[in-house]
Amino acid sequence: MGSSGFNFKLADHPKLPKDKIVAMVVLDGWGEAKPDEYNCIHVAETPTMDSLKKGAPERWRLVRAHGTAVGLPTEDDMGNSEVGHNALGAGRIFAQGAKLVDSALATGKIYEGDGFKYIKESFETNTLHLIGLLSDGGVHSRLDQVQLLLKGASENGAKRIRLHILTDGRDVLDGSSVGFVETIENDLAKLRENGVDAQIASGGGRMYVTMDRYENDWEVVKRGWDAQVLGEAPYKFTNALEAVKKLRQEPNTSDQYLPPFVIVDASGKPVGPIVDGDAVVTFNFRADRMVMIAKALEYEDFDKFDRVRVPKIRYAGMLQYDGELQLPSHYLVSPPEIDRTSGEYLTHNGVRTFACSETVKFGHVTFFWNGNRSGYFNPEMEEYVEIPSDSGITFNVKPLMKAVEIAEKARDAILSRKFQQVRVNLPNGDMVGHTGDIEATVVACKAADEAVKIILDAIEQVGGIYVVTADHGNAEDMVKRNKSGKPQLDKNGKIQILTSHTLEPVPIAIGGPGLAPGVRFRNDVPSGGLANVAATVMNLHGFEAPSDYEPTLIEVVDN
Ligand SMILES: O=C(O)[C@H](O)COP(=O)(O)O
Numbered sequence: 001m002g003s004s005g006f007n008f009k010l011a012d013h014p015k016l017p018k019d020k021i022v023a024m025v026v027l028d029g030w031g032e033a034k035p036d037e038y039n040c041i042h043v044a045e046t047p048t049m050d051s052l053k054k055g056a057p058e059r060w061r062l063v064r065a066h067g068t069a070v071g072l073p074t075e076d077d078m079g080n081s082e083v084g085h086n087a088l089g090a091g092r093i094f095a096q097g098a099k100l101v102d103s104a105l106a107t108g109k110i111y112e113g114d115g116f117k118y119i120k121e122s123f124e125t126n127t128l129h130l131i132g133l134l135s136d137g138g139v140h141s142r143l144d145q146v147q148l149l150l151k152g153a154s155e156n157g158a159k160r161i162r163l164h165i166l167t168d169g170r171d172v173l174d175g176s177s178v179g180f181v182e183t184i185e186n187d188l189a190k191l192r193e194n195g196v197d198a199q200i201a202s203g204g205g206r207m208y209v210t211m212d213r214y215e216n217d218w219e220v221v222k223r224g225w226d227a228q229v230l231g232e233a234p235y236k237f238t239n240a241l242e243a244v245k246k247l248r249q250e251p252n253t254s255d256q257y258l259p260p261f262v263i264v265d266a267s268g269k270p271v272g273p274i275v276d277g278d279a280v281v282t283f284n285f286r287a288d289r290m291v292m293i294a295k296a297l298e299y300e301d302f303d304k305f306d307r308v309r310v311p312k313i314r315y316a317g318m319l320q321y322d323g324e325l326q327l328p329s330h331y332l333v334s335p336p337e338i339d340r341t342s343g344e345y346l347t348h349n350g351v352r353t354f355a356c357s358e359t360v361k362f363g364h365v366t367f368f369w370n371g372n373r374s375g376y377f378n379p380e381m382e383e384y385v386e387i388p389s390d391s392g393i394t395f396n397v398k399p400l401m402k403a404v405e406i407a408e409k410a411r412d413a414i415l416s417r418k419f420q421q422v423r424v425n426l427p428n429g430d431m432v433g434h435t436g437d438i439e440a441t442v443v444a445c446k447a448a449d450e451a452v453k454i455i456l457d458a459i460e461q462v463g464g465i466y467v468v469t470a471d472h473g474n475a476e477d478m479v480k481r482n483k484s485g486k487p488q489l490d491k492n493g494k495i496q497i498l499t500s501h502t503l504e505p506v507p508i509a510i511g512g513p514g515l516a517p518g519v520r521f522r523n524d525v526p527s528g529g530l531a532n533v534a535a536t537v538m539n540l541h542g543f544e545a546p547s548d549y550e551p552t553l554i555e556v557v558d559n
């Protein structure tokens, strides 16, 4: 990450002491919104979070967690875990993947880079495969970028293109996959008119096919491999639009969970398995849910599932997804260089850190927190604990998830007094919020609140400090709203459920017996966002933040 040899020494904070135990709690998907029946945080019993808000007005505030405050292209971009945890951990705002890809496509620089030149060598004789999430969610990928890439690749010599789509329904409304497939089919038809042999070759729902993360369930990636590479799937169609429409009618399915399908020709042969000599691009810019497929596509030694046939391909990611592993080794756009994160600074300044979550969010408090970097900065100073998540279920079935287990691990780490920072991510509001199940999300919010209490009680016992915040909104608004804020109805008169994140700000609360009495939130950073939290936390550890970090949210007044 380019920071070796750098002097990480931080100046002492003029007023705040060192060696306090600081609990850093991130409630995933926990925003602040108007209280109504679709605000699950409001509906749920959340006495701990309520008391933080009501108890100390100088130590509770809102921070921005979406749009330009976290490096996204526009203020219409909702926050997400990658950009949220990147900002929380790095203390600065970096132009994020979505924005970097936009500009590489707009300037055409993407076609001049080493990554594109590498895959281009296959164009003359072979097929270009594009694999990724087909939606305009802007969290992992964006439809308009795929459209531009298709056009640009064909203008740059791709003669045969196969698209392997993953349907969304998680960052966008369930059912919207049909429209996205229509749009892209129109584009492919235009390419065909211009003599490019371009079509959709396979598909499946993102949560069931390909886009697993943090090695929660390799079966998900295998289903994708079978369809995309081997051309094998339980469902075969001659047309992708028909595939998506038909499969949506299967019981218990949705865009997120569509079963895998392949497109076959009139003779029943799959139209686009991946074979020796082909080029493959995974077009998602976000890292977490591409790391596993990138390993399957790139690694020679691979034992997570039987790949059956491993074609010799030229593979590039839209971005490089893991800087430490340099995975994949070829990519079309350079990722943001998130260096000198707070975690790296703190390990150099004697702060011992414990981080914990369950599998589905484990990488959020480690990998994303540390600037999309896997592993420890210094294993002597850090301990990361992953609690295995349930797999193969949707989390509305088990909305308590592992909140108590995470909180108990944090409690034990706090009480052991071995660490000065104990950092957790509590996934409930987000993971259950994404299912669109309102009742279950209410249960999830209550569970997260109870977990916070376990951690705050431990902080009380050791005379420590707590920081409780969130990475973006989700559970606080579960319906799509019209311009006047009223729930929007679909054509059958049913309320449209919002499975996605939101544009809402998130709370941040500080406190605990170890917090010096004069510490309070400043009022001269009214538009503070998640990136301001790192400097704040460094102060609470007794250090001044580096001068190029976003300003701290706190001041110390003499009283
Ligand atoms: O990947 C997901 O689950 C969603 O697209 C975004 O959720 P996250 O940003 O909270 O992980």
Ligand SMILES: [Mn+2]
Pocket (backbone or CB within 6 Å): 028, 029, 080, 081, 082, 084, 430, 471, 472
């Ligand atoms: Mn999140």
Ligand SMILES: [Mn+2]
Pocket (backbone or CB within 6 Å): 029, 081, 430, 431, 434, 474, 501
């Ligand atoms: Mn989420």
